Amino acid sequence: MKKTDALMKVTSLLVFIALAAYLTVYIVHRASNPVRTALTVTASMSESAPMSGLVIRNELLINSREQYIEVTAEDGSKVAGGQEVAVAYSSEEALERASRLHLLSREIEDVASGESNTVQAAGNREETVFSALTGLSSCLRGGDLSEVDARAGVLSGLIFPSDAGTDTSEEYLAQLQEEYDELKRTSAGDTTPITVSQSGTFSSVVDGYEGVDPAYAQDLTPSALRELIAAERVVDNSSLGKLITSYDWYYVGIIPQEYGRTMLPGQDVELSFGRYYSGTLDAEVDYVGRAEGSEQIVIFRIEKGMADMLAVRAVNAELIYEEYTGLRVPLKGLYRYYAGYLSDADGAALEEGQTVTLDLNGVSREAFVSEIGSASRYGDLPLGVESGSEEDDRPKRRLVVFCWPWTAEDEAPDTSAGGGTVTVGSHGYAAANYYEYDPENPDAQDRLCVFTMTGLQAERKLVSMVYAGEEYCLLSSEGTDALREGNEVILRARDLYNGRVFS
Numbered sequence: 001m002k003k004t005d006a007l008m009k010v011t012s013l014l015v016f017i018a019l020a021a022y023l024t025v026y027i028v029h030r031a032s033n034p035v036r037t038a039l040t041v042t043a044s045m046s047e048s049a050p051m052s053g054l055v056i057r058n059e060l061l062i063n064s065r066e067q068y069i070e071v072t073a074e075d076g077s078k079v080a081g082g083q084e085v086a087v088a089y090s091s092e093e094a095l096e097r098a099s100r101l102h103l104l105s106r107e108i109e110d111v112a113s114g115e116s117n118t119v120q121a122a123g124n125r126e127e128t129v130f131s132a133l134t135g136l137s138s139c140l141r142g143g144d145l146s147e148v149d150a151r152a153g154v155l156s157g158l159i160f161p162s163d164a165g166t167d168t169s170e171e172y173l174a175q176l177q178e179e180y181d182e183l184k185r186t187s188a189g190d191t192t193p194i195t196v197s198q199s200g201t202f203s204s205v206v207d208g209y210e211g212v213d214p215a216y217a218q219d220l221t222p223s224a225l226r227e228l229i230a231a232e233r234v235v236d237n238s239s240l241g242k243l244i245t246s247y248d249w250y251y252v253g254i255i256p257q258e259y260g261r262t263m264l265p266g267q268d269v270e271l272s273f274g275r276y277y278s279g280t281l282d283a284e285v286d287y288v289g290r291a292e293g294s295e296q297i298v299i300f301r302i303e304k305g306m307a308d309m310l311a312v313r314a315v316n317a318e319l320i321y322e323e324y325t326g327l328r329v330p331l332k333g334l335y336r337y338y339a340g341y342l343s344d345a346d347g348a349a350l351e352e353g354q355t356v357t358l359d360l361n362g363v364s365r366e367a368f369v370s371e372i373g374s375a376s377r378y379g380d381l382p383l384g385v386e387s388g389s390e391e392d393d394r395p396k397r398r399l400v401v402f403c404w405p406w407t408a409e410d411e412a413p414d415t416s417a418g419g420g421t422v423t424v425g426s427h428g429y430a431a432a433n434y435y436e437y438d439p440e441n442p443d444a445q446d447r448l449c450v451f452t453m454t455g456l457q458a459e460r461k462l463v464s465m466v467y468a469g470e471e472y473c474l475l476s477s478e479g480t481d482a483l484r485e486g487n488e489v490i491l492r493a494r495d496l497y498n499g500r501v502f503s
Helices: 002-032 092-112 122-142 145-159 169-186 222-230 344-349
Strands: 036-039 041-056 059-063 068-071 084-089 191-195 200-203 239-244 249-256 268-272 280-292 295-302 314-330 335-343 355-360 363-372 396-405 420-424 427-431 448-454 457-468 472-476 488-492
Touching: 041 222, 068 092, 068 239, 084 092, 084 239, 092 169, 222 249, 222 295, 249 314, 268 295, 314 457, 314 488, 335 344, 335 363, 344 396, 355 396
Parallel strands: none
Antiparallel strands: 036 488, 041 249, 041 314, 059 239, 068 084, 084 191, 200 239, 249 295, 268 280, 268 314, 280 295, 314 472, 335 396, 335 448, 355 363, 355 420, 363 396, 420 427, 448 457, 448 488, 457 472
């Protein structure tokens, strides 16, 4: 028994020592040859220019000198020429009669549908009062003033109930209808409709900018627009609202001249108004003003979103002049590559992962060998000689791919001279000709690539640049072996080359 225990302890100790040795070697290996990766994700980036400015429209004020007025049109509603937008009352008593008529009309509807609050059981009164309060609060928050009087009257009837609560619904309904009919006859001459002369969109918000239309804005300079926005506005007390006579609206913005000078009338752009409108709005450049210092005025015409922007005037916006979508990859994982034919002997003398100096048309780069192809013969066969036979003495060559880290200043290699030099130490290898990829392949034009961790093996994938930022870029890729979302891009690894196996 004791021998068995001792054997188990010795075996356990040996296993522990072996595991500790393996982990030590693994950690040392990883520390001496660290591999860093990043997952690719689909992302979008946009380049924009900030603007400050004013929302303007073609607007007509709706004025009335009457003392007692009730606006009947809803904000943002479309009205036709000759349509009523408000009602003028002849006296304060007439206004009170109208308020009572609204209350009676709502109560009649509730009683007829069996939902009258005044005939509710006493046990449900607390719940009913809470419901009425919630409804009134909702109207006030939403700006639906036409419903406030009616809902306030219902709430008043709940808090201060009348004797009608002891009647049946039929009796109470008859009383309400009788009172309503009598008030209707009495108030027959109390009101005068206020109509509009043409069609448009109604708004009850009057802010003093109604005279600033696109024609007026064309004469503004950036400094004049700022003064206009900062100036105190005078609002006519007789104005009960305004009519927007066009279906389009405009934004006159102050934009940096570097962006404004490239714009032309009729050009399509996108504008973002931040929290005032969800998403972006398609706009058309309507007018480009003259420059003042480093700024200038641009007027944009917009077809959609008027209802959301009715109450907005002075507001900042962003001109989105370019938007990009692609696979997001850190710039540290991006490489430029080039493939060239070397002689069989020179290609065989190189090693994958080896650092070399690559000279192409007088431009030198520190690169590493990414791939070395197998030897193949090239040139025209002598007459009667078969390929691969003993008489086939054409020279052999190898296709070698070189890679180096991408930088913004580095351009795609110039191949017009059709040759270059690969230098290792003091020895130079001549590259007599360079292999050209299919010019119809879009991922071959930029000569860009990344290395992905496929399993435990490095795999080179061709990519095209979509957008380059300071630390990240957006890439596109095509083909069966293209870069995909979720691929693990290698950012740092020693002796990196295509096909390398990482333990």
